[in-house]
Amino acid sequence: MRIHKGLSLPVVFLAAAACGGVPPPTQHMANAEAGIRAAREVGAQTDPQGALHLSLAQEEFDKAKALVSDGDNKHADLVLSKAEADAELAMAEAREAQARAQAQQAKDQIKMLKNARQ
């Protein structure tokens, strides 16, 4: 495959960066882990959607750890973004489920009150 000469340098640089020029994403890992924990504490695993995204977040987090120990910090960083996004969504879904349940509860209560009056 013929590569234009003018573009060989950036290719080399990129190749070099992929092989360990990026530091391990320790802060990003800590943030992602905290996000997963927070989602668990809110009870994401009790909601079907929340449980799904929580387990995805955990998978991605574990994959990121493996990538870091393999030295692929750049890819690990990207995977951690996915883990964070999934954990955040899991927490939001847990909150949504709770808010819906409370709204339904309020409706049921008012119904009960109406029935009791008659």
Place this chain on the structure above:
Amino acid sequence: MCLRFTSSFAWFATPLSLSLVLVGVLAGCGTTLPPKELKDARAEYQRVAAGSASQIVPADVHVARESLDAADKEFSDSGDSIETKDKAYVALRKAQLAEAIAQTKLAEQGRDQTQRDAQLATVTELTNARKQLSQEQQHVAMTEAQLAQERQARIEAEKRAKEALENLAKMASIKEESRGMVITLSGAVLFPSGQSVLLPAAMSSLDNVVTALKSTPDRNIMIEGHTDSVGQRTYNMDLSQKRAQSVRDYLVGHGLPAEIVRAQGVGPDRPIADNGTADGRANNRRVEIVVSPPERK
């Protein structure tokens, strides 16, 4: 990397591939087909931005937009790469996040509104219950006032009866005997001699009798006419019966219930004084009103 693709296309010098190359170069040297992850992310963003999330959580929708833009930029920089796919994945999640937050806020608003409605309903119910209670209290007060009025009326009636009896005692003798209370009225006060039509002066005595006995409707009243022993017995029986009847008619006509008042002529048969003296005979010429408890059946 995008260079790889253009160079491989360059091998095929057909018009179609040349135009593809051109399009590829113009598009920033990526393949024209975005990965599924990016298509999904774009579709989800469109859906969410077109919905209520834009009004409810515009900031979160904006964050989703930025995330999608980053994924699009990555796609134009590096085409169908892992970086593009991962950034598209994150963009998809950001759009879903905005929707979840919007739905949460909607549910909370709904819950708050329902609670406000319930409160309002409870307050209304409470107000109505208070109104009803107040009405019933007024009703009770009215009934109590009525009862008090009736009690007062009864007390006054009894007072009048007592006064009447006291007045009566001035013009009649009142005794308690085993047959009941006996009011004895002199014949001379009630009737002209030998007649059974009441004297006008008799009315005041009999009015007192009516007042005194009105407040005791449970008792039986027997009016007995008595004469002295002078004259024929049949005449005296007849006169005493007629006189007793006259008194009865007056009492019933002035308010005593007919069913409790009876009249009977006794004639000379039960004297209370010595018929041998003028005073004794005068005392024997009398009407007795006997007020007794109801007969036990």
